[in-house]
Amino acid sequence: MTKTATMKPEEFRKTWKHLREALGVVIVGQKTVVEQLLVAFFAGGHILLEGVPGLGKTLLAKSFATTLGLSFKRIQCTPDLMPADILGTQLVVEQQGRKSFEFSKGPIFTHILLADEINRATPKTQSALLEAMEEKQVTVAGSTFHLEEPFFVMATQNPIEMEGTFPLPEAQLDRFMFKIFVDYPTTSELIQVLQLTTTGKKAVVSTVLPQQSAREWILQARQLVREVLVAKAIEEYVVRIVTETRPGQDGSDSIASKYLRYGASPRGAQAILLGAKVYALIDERVNVSFEDVEKVTLPALSHRIVLSFEAEAEKRTARDILSDLVEPLSAHKV
């Protein structure tokens, strides 16, 4: 039996607007980043923020958690970080003269988890997040612990420091719904940042959702997102975009065959459609349009495709290649 959302789209839009305003007090500029962060959250995914240090990635994650009124934990990933440091560990506890093992929950047992500089952690530690991110559960010593919904992982990584880092494996990357690039602020934004951070002023993040009802409200919103209507033509369009990224689909002369080694997985199509549904709700619609799909294509697929040597040699980015792939499709949507 399927649950029906009791939330109205108007209510969702209203709260969305308040969330944007509250985050805008602390996060200067970066509108696209904030928007994609919220889209991924309400679509039920996780995000990977990529950008150079000092752009406010950590501040964004903390402010976001505060705004939503949810629990927030942070893990600073280092090479010596162990999986137990994330998931938790069994401790020997003495009770009434008897010693027993008791599971001590790690920082992953939270609503919003910030894995800062995730590419500094070893693959072993990184893989500790795999099960949690996808299945929303943790298995330690044969015991499975369910994570409370909503569970949202925000990971950050620094693209320029490659020494002493461990690039995320494809399987790990695929679990992030969006990979969001955090760019430098503009001149005016930077001036505003300076005024906010180097004077006596202090921007305080306000909580939009009350803590008691925040969790319930977010679950309702996520349910509402899944009820947004999608026409068959839109679904076909999403599938076409995803299959277009696979090399060998349209012959060896295609862009995908030339520049890509691996294409997007079905998770990519799911991410596109869920993200498009959130965008439709924001745009005062209850149906997905082609425009919504195009908005989320790049953040949803840019980390899901593996570039070939030729693309690396020609210094072509994943975004360039995706743009080339999607452009001819957008002309023949139906």
Add this chain to the structure above:
Amino acid sequence: MSQLSAELGSTVGRYQRALLTKFFVLTALTVACLFALGLRFESILARGVLAVVAVLAVLGIAYGVRLRWLSRRAAMQKIDDTLDLKQRLLTVSEFEKLSDPPPLYNQLLEDTREKMGRMQQHLPRPVDRKALVLAVLLLLLLFFPWKGTAPIQLAQLFMPPSSSPIPPPDPQQDQQQPTHPDQPQDRQESSSQQEEENQEQPSKGSQPKPQPSEGSGESESSPQRQKSGDSKDGEDSSEGSQGEQQSSQGSDTEPGDGQQGSEQQSSNQQDQQGRAQQSGSQQEQGGGDSKEGASSSEANNTDGSQSNERKDSAHQQQLSGEGQQEQSAASQSSDQPGQGEKSGGAGAHREAQAVSESSEGNSGQGASVGGQEALRGDIQKLLKEMQGELQEIQAQLEQQADKEGPSAGQGTDPNLYGDAQMPPSILGNESKVPLQLETDTERIESKRKAGGVGSASYEGVSTEGPSAKREEAFLAEQPLEETAGARRAVPPEYQSVFESLYQRTGETNEDKP
């Protein structure tokens, strides 16, 4: 089927109808343009090419319509795109078939229906920019004078065939014709010359009559058409009426026998001349569109139409300064028709016209040479009377010239300015002196009426020149400049500190080892 589907169906129907209407409008305009263009070409090859182009154009338009023709599904997409519905319609059409629609379907339906209400504004317009361009092109093709005027050709196409084709030109007429285009120039000559012409005209009295039968009205009126519309109307009606009368009344006349035809019409013309006397005042005031008033008399043509033309071109002549005394007098008489009628001169003038016309009509009936001489004598008498009238008018003008005329820019005349006032010195002189404007009569030394009158005010302006006052200079008792020695390097509040430093001995308070 939901209400939205019905609305969609009707919208698609409206769209298709609008598209069809647009197709017919474009096709009609294209074909009309090519037809008008074809009228200008006489070669069959050119017309054939145009016909092929027309067929191709129609096929092209039809192909364009075919491309835009929408099925129901395509119409949904089109409406989605046109109204920026963002695939609402597409989604609705898919989910309406479901027996158990999803929860948000009703909201989508309402939303779509609300936005569909604006569809009417986005239907294709039957008359769009292309149609307007074609219409302008058609007008250009119709009225642009290249390779013949198409409207005239079109009119000839749709007119019934005339029973009296254009006869070959009369050699006498050929000799006389050059005088007609010169008529506007003749009007600019002196009155004495015109009087001489008037005296000469009776000698040619029998010759102008064949003109109407020759149908040479176009050639005669061609220089006059370039004048104002009133004069063109008057002349066209006066000349064209001759042709019409000939075609309607004398349609049995043989082609080329215009003189006979005019003779057959003489009785009718006499009746018409009588009516012309009744409507003479209207003619004099420029009501030249009455056929009877402008019936086929040369005198009436020359006088009546000229007076109309003079009335219209009076201001131009005044402005150009090339007007003549007689012409200005005529313009005054035409602009002030009451005066002419009151004086009775115009009445006599019209009688003279009528008599001359009747005499011409009689002469047209095949009178003998002796009768013609008698008629000539009558006409000369009448012309002398007319000369007397002209002199009276000149005398009146002289009287009016003595009075102060309306100043320029203050007249209430619809023509803005009053008539040119002739200075007495010029009026007294009957020689050919070009018309002078009123402003030219003002003396240079006389003060102008508006502006620039008065004396300059010298208030606040000193009449004296600049002067310098001498002042005595004295040397100061003490030098005002600060000397270097007097400068105090140490501020007063630190003076004691420095003094104590200067008085300090070389001993220190450090412990000696």
